[in-house]
Amino acid sequence: MTIAAFTRPILLVEDNPVDLDLTLRAFARRRFTNPIQVARDGEEALAWLPRWEGGEPLPLVILLDLKLPKAHGLEVLAQWKSNPVSCAIPVVVLSSSAEDGDISAAYRLGANSYIVKPVDFSKFLEVADQLELYWCVLNKPPG
Amino acid sequence: MDAPAPDATEKGNISPRVPALAPVCGLLAAALGLGALLGWLLEIPQLAALASGRIPMAPSTAFFFLCYGAGSLFLFRARPGRTARWGALALGTLGLLAVSLLLLLSLQGIHPVIEHLGFSPAGTVDGAPIGHMSPLTAFCFILVGAAFLLALSASPKHFWPATAAFWCAASLSLLSLALLLAYLLGAPLLYGSGTIPPALSTALAFLLLGVSIQLAVWSRSSLRITRPADRRAPYHFILIFALLAAGIVLTGFLSFQKHEKEYRFGMEQQLSAIVTLKAARIADWLAERRADAAELASNPAFTERVDKWLTHGMVLERGGIAFRLDSLRVSHGYDGIALLDAGNRVTLQQGAPVELSGQVLAAVAQARASGRVVDSWFSRDKTGTIRLLWAAPLIPAGNERRQPVATVLLSARAETFLFPFIQEWPTASRSAETLLVRRDGNEVLFLNNLRFRGNAALNLRLPLTKIEVPAVQAALGREGVVAGRDYRGVPVLAALKAVAGSPWFLVARMDTAEIHAPLRDRLWSMVLVILALLIGAGAALILQWQRQQHELLAQVAEKDRQLACELEKRVAERTAQLDAANKELESFSYSVSHDLKAPLRGIDGYSRLLEEEYHHSLTAEGRQFLANIRRGVAQMHQLIEDLLAYSRMERRALHNVPVDLPALVRAVVAAAEAELAESGATLRLEVPALDLYTDHDGLAMALRNLLDNARKFSRGSQPPTIEIGARAENGKILLWVRDNGIGFDQKFHERIFDIFSRLERAEDFPGTGVGLALVRKAVQRMGGRVWAESAPGRGAVFYLELPGAESLRDDPAGERPGKPADTSTRREKP
Numbered sequence: 001m002t003i004a005a006f007t008r009p010i011l012l013v014e015d016n017p018v019d020l021d022l023t024l025r026a027f028a029r030r031r032f033t034n035p036i037q038v039a040r041d042g043e044e045a046l047a048w049l050p051r052w053e054g055g056e057p058l059p060l061v062i063l064l065d066l067k068l069p070k071a072h073g074l075e076v077l078a079q080w081k082s083n084p085v086s087c088a089i090p091v092v093v094l095s096s097s098a099e100d101g102d103i104s105a106a107y108r109l110g111a112n113s114y115i116v117k118p119v120d121f122s123k124f125l126e127v128a129d130q131l132e133l134y135w136c137v138l139n140k141p142p143g
Numbered sequence: 144m145d146a147p148a149p150d151a152t153e154k155g156n157i158s159p160r161v162p163a164l165a166p167v168c169g170l171l172a173a174a175l176g177l178g179a180l181l182g183w184l185l186e187i188p189q190l191a192a193l194a195s196g197r198i199p200m201a202p203s204t205a206f207f208f209l210c211y212g213a214g215s216l217f218l219f220r221a222r223p224g225r226t227a228r229w230g231a232l233a234l235g236t237l238g239l240l241a242v243s244l245l246l247l248l249s250l251q252g253i254h255p256v257i258e259h260l261g262f263s264p265a266g267t268v269d270g271a272p273i274g275h276m277s278p279l280t281a282f283c284f285i286l287v288g289a290a291f292l293l294a295l296s297a298s299p300k301h302f303w304p305a306t307a308a309f310w311c312a313a314s315l316s317l318l319s320l321a322l323l324l325a326y327l328l329g330a331p332l333l334y335g336s337g338t339i340p341p342a343l344s345t346a347l348a349f350l351l352l353g354v355s356i357q358l359a360v361w362s363r364s365s366l367r368i369t370r371p372a373d374r375r376a377p378y379h380f381i382l383i384f385a386l387l388a389a390g391i392v393l394t395g396f397l398s399f400q401k402h403e404k405e406y407r408f409g410m411e412q413q414l415s416a417i418v419t420l421k422a423a424r425i426a427d428w429l430a431e432r433r434a435d436a437a438e439l440a441s442n443p444a445f446t447e448r449v450d451k452w453l454t455h456g457m458v459l460e461r462g463g464i465a466f467r468l469d470s471l472r473v474s475h476g477y478d479g480i481a482l483l484d485a486g487n488r489v490t491l492q493q494g495a496p497v498e499l500s501g502q503v504l505a506a507v508a509q510a511r512a513s514g515r516v517v518d519s520w521f522s523r524d525k526t527g528t529i530r531l532l533w534a535a536p537l538i539p540a541g542n543e544r545r546q547p548v549a550t551v552l553l554s555a556r557a558e559t560f561l562f563p564f565i566q567e568w569p570t571a572s573r574s575a576e577t578l579l580v581r582r583d584g585n586e587v588l589f590l591n592n593l594r595f596r597g598n599a600a601l602n603l604r605l606p607l608t609k610i611e612v613p614a615v616q617a618a619l620g621r622e623g624v625v626a627g628r629d630y631r632g633v634p635v636l637a638a639l640k641a642v643a644g645s646p647w648f649l650v651a652r653m654d655t656a657e658i659h660a661p662l663r664d665r666l667w668s669m670v671l672v673i674l675a676l677l678i679g680a681g682a683a684l685i686l687q688w689q690r691q692q693h694e695l696l697a698q699v700a701e702k703d704r705q706l707a708c709e710l711e712k713r714v715a716e717r718t719a720q721l722d723a724a725n726k727e728l729e730s731f732s733y734s735v736s737h738d739l740k741a742p743l744r745g746i747d748g749y750s751r752l753l754e755e756e757y758h759h760s761l762t763a764e765g766r767q768f769l770a771n772i773r774r775g776v777a778q779m780h781q782l783i784e785d786l787l788a789y790s791r792m793e794r795r796a797l798h799n800v801p802v803d804l805p806a807l808v809r810a811v812v813a814a815a816e817a818e819l820a821e822s823g824a825t826l827r828l829e830v831p832a833l834d835l836y837t838d839h840d841g842l843a844m845a846l847r848n849l850l851d852n853a854r855k856f857s858r859g860s861q862p863p864t865i866e867i868g869a870r871a872e873n874g875k876i877l878l879w880v881r882d883n884g885i886g887f888d889q890k891f892h893e894r895i896f897d898i899f900s901r902l903e904r905a906e907d908f909p910g911t912g913v914g915l916a917l918v919r920k921a922v923q924r925m926g927g928r929v930w931a932e933s934a935p936g937r938g939a940v941f942y943l944e945l946p947g948a949e950s951l952r953d954d955p956a957g958e959r960p961g962k963p964a965d966t967s968t969r970r971e972k973p
Contacts, residue, residue, distance in 0.1 A: 018745035025752070067737045096740040098787070099732070119740055119780045121748035 008141070009035040011059040013045045013076070014094075015068050022121065023063070023094075026128035034060060034136055042071025046079055053085050061135040064111075066095040066102060074105055081110035088142040090135060094127075165362065166216055168355035173212025175348040179205035183262040193344040197331065198268040200342040201276045203258035207242065208348045210234060211287050215355050217295075231295055239288035246281035249339070269334045269656060277339040279322075283349050286315045290356050297360070309360045316353030317678070321670050322346035324392065328399050328666060334656070336663075380688045387680045395673045403662055407636075410658050411624040414638035417569060418651035421577055424564065426643040429518070432555060433644075435475055436516040436535035439551050443540045450539040450548045453484050461491070468551070469493045478530070479554040483507060485547065497554045498524040503532055510534035511547045518645075520581075521557065521590055523601055529557040557591070557600070565591050565649075574635075574654035580614045581646050582607075587618040590647065595631055605630065613637030617648035626655070725794060732790045739783050747776045778911075782899075785913035789898055792844070792920050802835040802842060804876075808867055811846045815854070822854050824863035833869055835876055837945055841921040845929075848914040849880040849941050855908055856939070857884030875927075876945045883938040892931060918943075 010027075014020040020038065027036060037059065039045035045068070052058055062080075066073035073093070080086040092113040093106045103114050115131075118124050179200040182190025191199035200208075217231035248255060254275040264274030293308035323346045325332040333340035341349075439445060445467060452460035468480045472494050482491035487499070487507060497503070506519035511534075519532035532554050536547035555561075565577045579590040589603040596603065609615050611627045617639035629635045629652055637652035750772045754761070761769070808830045812819070819826060835842075850865065857863035866881040887895060887902055894900050898916035901908075918941075922929045926946050933939035 016741050018748070019741060022744065022748040025748075096737045096744075098784075099729075099791075101729070117740070117744065119743045119747055119776065121744070121751040124744070124748065 007034070008057055008060040009037045010136070011037045011039065011045075011048065011062040013039045013042075013062065013064045013068065013073070015041055015065065019065070019117070022124065023128070026125050027132070029125065030129055030132050042068040042073065042076050044070075045076045046071060049079070049083060049086060053083075058086070058089050060090075060141050061131075061139075062089055062091045063094045063131070064091055066093060066097060066106070074102075074109060077106065077109045077111060090139065090141065092131065092135065165355045165358035168351040168358070169212050169215035171212075172215070172348040172351040172355065173209050175200075175344050175351070176205040176208025176212060179342075179344060180209070180260075183260075183264065188264075191344065192342055193347070194326070196268075197326075198271060198273055198334075198340055198342050199264070200344045200348075201258055201274050201280075202260040202262050202264070203245065204276050204280050204342070204345055206260060207238060207284055208345075208352070210238060211284075211291070211352060212348075214291065215352065215359065228295065231291065235288050235291035235295065239285060239292070242276075242281050242284040242288060245276050246278055246285065249276060249278040249281060254339075269340075270337060271334075271339040275339055277333065277341040277345070279318075279333065279338075280341045280345050280349075283315055283318060283341075283345075286311050286318075287349075287352055287356070290315070290360075294356065294360050305360050309357055312353045312356035312360065315349055316357065317674060319346045319349035319353060320677075321674055323350060324395075324670050324673060325666060327392070328396055328669070329403070332663070332667070332670075334663075380684045384681055384684050387684075388677055391673055391676045391680065395669055399666065399669050402665065406662060407658070410636065410653070411638070413570075414636065414651045414653065415624060418577070418638040418640040418649050421565065421651065422640040422642045422649045425561070425579075425647070425649065426645070428560065428564075429642070429644055431475075432531070432533055432553065433516050433518065435471065436533040436551065436553050439471070440516055440535040440537060446537040446539050446548070449482070449537050453490065453548055454539075465491055465493060471553075476555065476559055477553050478556045478559065479552075481552040481554070483550045483552060485549065487550070490549070495554070497530075497532070497552050498522075500524070503534075503552065506532060507534045507550050507552065510536045510550055514538055514545055514547065520646075521601055529562075529600055530554045531557060531561070562591050562600075566594070572653060572657060574633075574657045576652060578614055578650040578652065579642075580618055580648050580650060582618040582648075587612075587615050589614065589630075593630070599630075603630065613639060613652055614648075614650050617641075617650050728790060728794060732787050735783055735787060740780070743776050743780055743783075747773055750776075782911050785899075785911045789913055789917055789920065792841075792917055792924075795841075797838040797841065797924060799837055800839050802837055802839050804833045804835050804869060804878075805830045807839065807843055808846065808869075811843055811850060812867070815847065815850055818851070818854060819865075822858050822863055824854055824857060824865050827864070827866040829866065829868035831869065833871055833876055834947070835945065837925050838921075841925050842943075842945070845918045845921045845943060846878070846880070848918045849943075852914055852941070853880050853882035853884065853939075855884075855910065856886075856903075857882040860884055860938075871947060874947045876947050878943040878945070879940050881938065881940045886933040886935050886937045886939045887931075888935050889933065895931065896929070 012020070012023060014023060020040075024036065037048075039048065045064070064073050064077060068076070073095070077091060077093070080089065080091065087110070090112040091110070092115060093111045094115050094117055095102065096117045097103075098116045106114050115127060118127060179191035180202060182188060182192075182199065183202050183205070188199045189195065191205065211234070214231055214234045217227050245255075245258070254272055258276060259274050262274070266273055290308045290311035293304040293311065297305035297308065322332060322341055323343075326343045326346065331340060331343070445464070448460045448464055451457040452464060464482065468482065468491065471477070472480045477494065479492070479494035479497050481489050481493070481497040483499075484490045487504060489497070489499070499507075500522055502522050503519055506517045510517040514536050516536075517534045519534060521529055521531060523529050532552055535551045535553070537549045537551060538545050538547045542548075561579075565579055568575045568577070574594075576594040577591075578593070581588050581590055583604065585607050586604040587607060588601065589599050589605075591600050593599040593603070605612055605615060607615055607619065610619075612629060613625050613627045613635065614630070614637075616625055616627065617637075620641070622639050622641065624636065624638050626634070626636050629637070634655040635652045636655055636658055637650050640649045640651075641647070642649055750769045754766060754769045758766075805828075808828060812826060812828070846867070850867070853865045854863070857865060860883045864883045867879070868881070869876060869878045871877075885903075891902055895902060896915045896919040897912075899912045900916075901910070901912040919929050922943055922945070927944050929941065929943050931939055931941045
């Protein structure tokens with residue numbers, strides 16, 4: 001189990017190249033052992049669904065941005081959470097928006113956590129640190 | 144009648160225009176009564192009758208008019224006092240009883256003297272005693288009294304008495320209108336019918352009283368459906384009705400006049416024909432009688448036989464003479480024939496004895512002297528029998544001195560032919576008769592017996608100065624048809640004719656009342672038709688008016704409905720616009736939070752990476768630049784956050800709940816405890832338990848910002864002191880936050896509440912200048928206001944004024960749950 005957890009990927013859904021780069025750098029600094037998969041828009045994110053159904057290992061956690069091209073993050077979240085295969089994957093919404101509407105909508109659709117993306121890079125690093133610690137080490141994912 | 148008007152009628156107010164007429168009418172009716180009483184007092188009957196030859200208003204009637212006219216003023220009081228109400232009630236009841244009694248007595252033909260009220264009216268008009276109330280008048284007064292009592296007992300709850308009172312008054316008006324119309328048409332009702340007719344002034348006063356009560360009841364009740372805006376409408380209809388009514392009445396009047404003229408002409412023709420025929424017949428009869436006498440006088444054979452008998456003593460002739468005279472007597476209807484000798488002694492008497500009165504002897508002497516037949520006209524003997532006599536002198540032929548040997552006296556009783564003939568009338572008539580009169584010096588002498596006065600023949604004389612009497616006019620030689628008053632003083636129409644060959648004049652007369660009787664019948668029907676037409680026209684106009692009103696109301700309702708629809712549509716449109724604007728704002732702030740923040744994150748992240756990973760390649764200045772870049776980013780980030788907070792405040796829904804003010808203040812203070820401790824400020828709370836019903840989070844946010852503000856600007860004071868207080872004032876709640884900080888100049892008062900506006904430099908007092916803008920926005924949305932009092936260096940007080948709980952208690956039930964009684968016990972120290 002533990003070994004499996006270390007090798008299971010993390011799916012990062014992020015369209016902004018700067019945010020993507022910074023996130024990857026932040027995770028790199030923390031020396032993540034999990035492979036990081038990236039989806040650059042909503043459609044790409046949804047394209048993972050048939051692959052999971054086909055038997056590919058489920059991600060340990062998904063970091064989902066909300067404002068995505070092609071399909072909105074909330075839409076993607078809704079589809080994942082309504083699918084019997086993907087519904088168990090923990091989804092952490094990582095968004096710049098601190099709007100009540102977004103937060104409550106995300107939780108209603110089944111998001112497991114909502115984190116406002118800090119503008120301050122040092123705080124961003126902290127967030128990455130916490131994420132890794134919690135979701136990859138402390139949290140017990142479903143089989 | 145219809146839905147009650149929503150205006151002031153329910154409160155009993157009198158609308159200013161229509162009923163202004165009502166008290167005036169009532170007072171005018173009272174004035175007519177007063178005028179009549181004055182007329183009786185001053186003995187000017189015209190004041191009580193208003194028309195010559197018509198019956199005057201009885202003192203009792205006048206008294207009732209005075210009472211009811213004055214009493215009607217009670218009806219016009221918006222809210223009659225207790226005394227006024229009881230007074231009017233007593234007046235109505237007593238009046239009703241008294242008048243009912245009078246009506247009963249009057250119908251029994253009993254006319255109590257008490258009705259004269261101490262005056263002494265005497266005489267009759269067309270057979271009706273004056274000074275007494277007509278039964279019709281009494282009936283009208285009963286209507287008035289009933290209307291009075293009904294109007295007084297009407298109330299907004301009990302509506303029917305008002306309607307009944309209205310119709311009582313309406314019937315009264317119609318009845319009096321009929322009476323007035325009859326007066327106007329010249330043939331007033333009930334005259335000469337044996338029943339006392341109502342006076343002209345009575346009819347007028349009843350009309351006024353009826354109109355007055357109608358108006359009063361109309362204005363006080365909800366009978367009318369006019370809305371204030373439509374007040375003008377009925378006036379058109381009243382005008383149309385007045386024109387129609389005038390037309391109807393005028394047409395009726397003219398047609399009646401024409402009919403009356405024709406009828407009168409017919410009656411005159413009839414009278415003329417009768418008098419002419421009778422005069423001719425009487426003249427013929429007289430001529431025949433004279434011819435009888437003349438035939439005797441001019442018969443030589445008869446004269447010779449008389450001469451033989453009387454002069455020559457041939458007694459045998461007597462039998463033949465007697466036979467001749469008796470056959471004449473029998474065949475021509477003489478009651479007696481006498482033969483007088485030269486010495487005027489009766490030598491032969493056939494039939495009734497002829498009385499040789501002075502008048503007869505004078506006629507005999509005249510006949511003997513003239514040798515011609517002389518009429519002795521009427522003479523009355525000792526038994527009272529009236530006779531006409533003719534004296535025929537018998538002059539023998541060949542008598543050179545023409546000395547009559549005898550005189551024959553033919554005597555005819557007036558009762559045998561002349562009087563019956565004169566009295567005979569070709570049609571059935573109650574009052575018609577023919578008079579035979581003769582001028583006698585300065586008098587006119589009635590020759591025949593009269594229908595309405597016994598023993599008038601040769602006894603009744605009237606002076607020639609009584610020119611209004613048709614007989615006098617006839618004696619003065621007038622012929623044709625005249626109107627006047629006969630020997631009884633009754634108005635009559637008479638045809639006059641001189642009887643040819645006599646000094647007599649024949650008068651055929653008939654009472655005007657009888658002539659007018661068929662006219663009166665026709666008048667009744669005419670008045671009924673006119674009234675029916677008037678009622679019909681009025682009803683048609685009222686119906687039309689009501690229909691118009693209903694249409695108008697329907698139009699108004701339709702317009703209202705359309706307006707409401709339009710308003711609803713506009714509200715919906717505006718709501719949609721607002722929704723759209725809100726959506727736009729939402730998507731704007733969404734973009735702001737996403738798209739503006741992402742580049743910031745990039746700038747911050749890469750400058751941080753540059754700083755960390757290329758630390759050695761950078762000079763101190765370069766590192767300083769990077770620090771500045773990152774400070775700018777932080778500031779930009781703060782601005783974006785504040786902008787978002789402000790827009791959130793604008794968009795967020797209000798949740799009004801009962802607010803425990805002290806608890807809320809303590810919570811706000813507790814949240815800021817760390818900052819407060821850091822600044823070393825002393826905090827004083829003066830917040831009493833106040834009932835507040837408002838948006839809890841909005842108020843908390845406002846207080847938080849004000850507290851933050853106070854803490855920030857009092858930082859430099861020694862020691863910083865902050866006071867939070869509250870009190871209820873004029874149903875509102877006043878909250879204040881006082882500090883002893885640097886304060887500000889009042890001239891910047893408006894600017895400090897603008898977003899991103901700052902009075903101090905950012906180095907001295909950090910912040911973006913959004914806090915007070917947020918406070919103002921929040922308080923405005925809660926229906927309150929915010930202001931500040933300050934002076935530079937003297938600290939500042941920020942006031943929040945919010946609607947109190949009282950003003951919000953009217954909120955729909957359920958919205959606001961009762962404040963739990965144990966709230967205070969649950970309060971905890973922060």
